[in-house]
Amino acid sequence: MKSIGEALVAQLVERGVDTVFGIPGVHTIELYRGLAESGIKHVTPRHEQGAGFMADGYARVSGKPGVAFVITGPGLTNTLTAMGQARADSVPMLVVSGVNQVASLGKGLGHLHELPDQLALAQTVALHSERLERSSDLLPALDRAFGPFNSGRPGPTHIEVPLDVAGQEFAGSALSEGSKTTPKADAEFLAQAAQKLNSAKAPVILAGGGVRQSRALVQALAERLDAAVVQTVNARGLMFEHPLGVPASPSLAAVRTLIEGADLVLALGTEIGQTDFDMYATGTMARMPGLIRVDLCPDQLARHEAEIAIEGDAAEVTSALLSLLEGNDPAGEGSARAAKARAGAMEEIGADMRAACEVLDAMRDAVPEALMVGDSVYPIYAGNLYYDHDRPGGWFNAATGFGALGYGIPAAIGASLADPSAPVICIVGDGGAQFSLPELMCAVDEKLPITFVIWNNHGYQEIATSMQDADVKVVGCDPTPPDFEFVARSCGMPFQRIKSDPHMVSEALQQAQGVPGPRMVEIQTPNLAQAN
Missing domain, CATH: 3.40.50.970 (Thiamin diphosphate (ThDP)-binding fold, Pyr/PP domains)
Incomplete structure (x- = not known):
C-alpha cells in the first residue's frame, strides 16, 4: 500500500504535473518517498522563495500549475512572497508544505519550525489552503486545490501535510481530476455586446493577461472592429508590429486620450488594476465610454462599473463575439488613432x-x-x-x-x-x-x-x-x-x-x-x- 505522501505524488502525476520545485527537509521526507519513481522532474532551488518564483515562471510559460514542495515554518514563510506575486498576476501555483504533528499544533511547545498557526498564515495569501489530517482528506483536498486552476481566475493554493500524517497508509481509491470548466457566457449579454460593437465607430480594445495566448482571435476582432488595441504589461506580444496595436501603458496621457476618445471600450481579461492603468498613483484612470467588460472572475467584474459585464473566459468570449459581428468599416480610422497614440506615448x-x-x-x-x-x-x-x-x-x-x-x-x-x-x-x-x-x-x-x-x-x-x-x-x-x-x-x-x-x-x-x-x-x- 502507498503512504499518503506517495499517493499525493501519484495524484499529481494523474493531474498532469511533470515538474516540482523544492528543497527537501526533514519535514517533507515522506513527500519525497515516491518522487524518484514518479517520473516528475525535481528541481532544487537555493531558497524556497526561489522555488515559488520558479513555479511562477514555469506556470506562465507552460500554462500548467507550477508546484513547489517546501518545509514547515520558514520553508512556507519564504514561499509566501512568491505566492503573493502569483496571486496578483493570476498565476496557477500549488504549494505543498509540511507542518508539525497534529497534536502539537497551536500549543507553543517549541517544536522545530513551529508557527502559532501556519494554516491561517497561508490562508491570507492563498486562494485556498487546507491541512490533511487523515487518508480520506487527500483526494478532496487536491480537488479543491486544483479547482481554481480549472475554473475561474487562477492563483496560488496550498496544502499542508503534518509529519505524522504523511507516512500513514493511504486507503483511498484513485480518482482522476475533473475536466476544466469555465463559466458559460450569457447569450443575452453577448448579443447586447455584439449589437453595441457593430454600431461603434471608434472602439478601443483593452487587452489584458487573460487573452495573452489568443493572438489570432484578438487580431481578428480588432480588424473586424477597426479598433486600436491597448495591451497591458501581461498582454504584450499580442499585436506585434500590427498597425492597430498600442504596446504602451494605459497610464500614459497619450493612451488615456485614445481611450477617452473612443465611443466604446471593450476590456478583455484585464483587472484594470492600478499598476497598469494608474502606475503614477494619481488616483484617476481614463474614462472608458460604453465599457463592455469580459473576465472570468465575478468579483473583478463588480469592481469597475460597466455597461455590460460578461463573466467568462476572455478568449472564448472573443471567439463568440467574432461570430456575431458584422464586417468592419473599410473607411475606419483605427490605425491612424493607434499610430497617434503610439507616437504620443513614445514622446511622453x-x-x-x-x-x-x-x-x-x-x-x-x-x-x-x-x-x-x-x-x-x-x-x-x-x-x-x-x-x-x-x-x-x-x-x-x-x-x-x-x-x-x-x-x-x-x-x-x-x-x-x-x-x-x-x-x-x-x-x-x-x-x-x-x-x-x-x-x-x-x-x-x-x-x-x-x-x-x-x-x-x-x-x-x-x-x-x-x-x-x-x-x-x-x-x-x-x-x-x-x-x-x-x-x-x-x-x-x-x-x-x-x-x-x-x-x-x-x-x-x-x-x-x-x-x-x-x-x-x-x-x-x-x-x-x-x-x-
Missing part, C-alpha cells in the same frame, strides 16, 4: 526611457521569439511603459502587481524549464540580482539556455530618484554590487561586460546564443553613488 516617456526601450528592441531583434523575464529594474520600467514584444506571453516581470524584487532570476529558470527550446533573456538590476544570485547555480545545474542581463547602475536608482523627487535625502540606495565577472566565473558561466549601447547589446546577445547553457551579460550604466 522621455529621452532616458526611450534609450532603454531601444536597448530592449535590440535584444528582441537579436534573439527573436525569446522569453523576456524581468525584475524591477529601469529597462523593465521603460518597457512596461512602451515595448512591443514579438511573442505573446513572452514579456513578463514583477514590476507590476505585487512587485516582488528578486523575481527575475528564478522566474526565468522556471520559464526555461517549461520551454527548453526557447531562448530566455532575464533582465535584472544589480540590486535586485543580489536578492536571488544563488539561483544562478540552479540554471547551471539544469544547463538552461538563459542569458542573464545585469543592468548595473550601482544601486536602487528608481528609489533614489523617488526620494529626490520627494525632497528626501537619499539614504540606503547605494548597496555595493559584487564584481559580476567573478560571480559568473564562480558559476562557470561565460561573461561579457558592455555599455548600454543598442549595437553592443545586439552583438553581445547574438554571441551569447552560440554558447551552451546559461551565460551572463553585464550592462554598465553611470554609477549612482558617484552621481550623488
Whole structure:
C-alpha cells in the first residue's frame, strides 16, 4: 500500500504535473518517498522563495500549475512572497508544505519550525489552503486545490501535510481530476455586446493577461472592429508590429486620450488594476465610454462599473463575439488613432526611457521569439511603459502587481524549464540580482539556455530618484554590487561586460546564443553613488 505522501505524488502525476520545485527537509521526507519513481522532474532551488518564483515562471510559460514542495515554518514563510506575486498576476501555483504533528499544533511547545498557526498564515495569501489530517482528506483536498486552476481566475493554493500524517497508509481509491470548466457566457449579454460593437465607430480594445495566448482571435476582432488595441504589461506580444496595436501603458496621457476618445471600450481579461492603468498613483484612470467588460472572475467584474459585464473566459468570449459581428468599416480610422497614440506615448516617456526601450528592441531583434523575464529594474520600467514584444506571453516581470524584487532570476529558470527550446533573456538590476544570485547555480545545474542581463547602475536608482523627487535625502540606495565577472566565473558561466549601447547589446546577445547553457551579460550604466 502507498503512504499518503506517495499517493499525493501519484495524484499529481494523474493531474498532469511533470515538474516540482523544492528543497527537501526533514519535514517533507515522506513527500519525497515516491518522487524518484514518479517520473516528475525535481528541481532544487537555493531558497524556497526561489522555488515559488520558479513555479511562477514555469506556470506562465507552460500554462500548467507550477508546484513547489517546501518545509514547515520558514520553508512556507519564504514561499509566501512568491505566492503573493502569483496571486496578483493570476498565476496557477500549488504549494505543498509540511507542518508539525497534529497534536502539537497551536500549543507553543517549541517544536522545530513551529508557527502559532501556519494554516491561517497561508490562508491570507492563498486562494485556498487546507491541512490533511487523515487518508480520506487527500483526494478532496487536491480537488479543491486544483479547482481554481480549472475554473475561474487562477492563483496560488496550498496544502499542508503534518509529519505524522504523511507516512500513514493511504486507503483511498484513485480518482482522476475533473475536466476544466469555465463559466458559460450569457447569450443575452453577448448579443447586447455584439449589437453595441457593430454600431461603434471608434472602439478601443483593452487587452489584458487573460487573452495573452489568443493572438489570432484578438487580431481578428480588432480588424473586424477597426479598433486600436491597448495591451497591458501581461498582454504584450499580442499585436506585434500590427498597425492597430498600442504596446504602451494605459497610464500614459497619450493612451488615456485614445481611450477617452473612443465611443466604446471593450476590456478583455484585464483587472484594470492600478499598476497598469494608474502606475503614477494619481488616483484617476481614463474614462472608458460604453465599457463592455469580459473576465472570468465575478468579483473583478463588480469592481469597475460597466455597461455590460460578461463573466467568462476572455478568449472564448472573443471567439463568440467574432461570430456575431458584422464586417468592419473599410473607411475606419483605427490605425491612424493607434499610430497617434503610439507616437504620443513614445514622446511622453522621455529621452532616458526611450534609450532603454531601444536597448530592449535590440535584444528582441537579436534573439527573436525569446522569453523576456524581468525584475524591477529601469529597462523593465521603460518597457512596461512602451515595448512591443514579438511573442505573446513572452514579456513578463514583477514590476507590476505585487512587485516582488528578486523575481527575475528564478522566474526565468522556471520559464526555461517549461520551454527548453526557447531562448530566455532575464533582465535584472544589480540590486535586485543580489536578492536571488544563488539561483544562478540552479540554471547551471539544469544547463538552461538563459542569458542573464545585469543592468548595473550601482544601486536602487528608481528609489533614489523617488526620494529626490520627494525632497528626501537619499539614504540606503547605494548597496555595493559584487564584481559580476567573478560571480559568473564562480558559476562557470561565460561573461561579457558592455555599455548600454543598442549595437553592443545586439552583438553581445547574438554571441551569447552560440554558447551552451546559461551565460551572463553585464550592462554598465553611470554609477549612482558617484552621481550623488
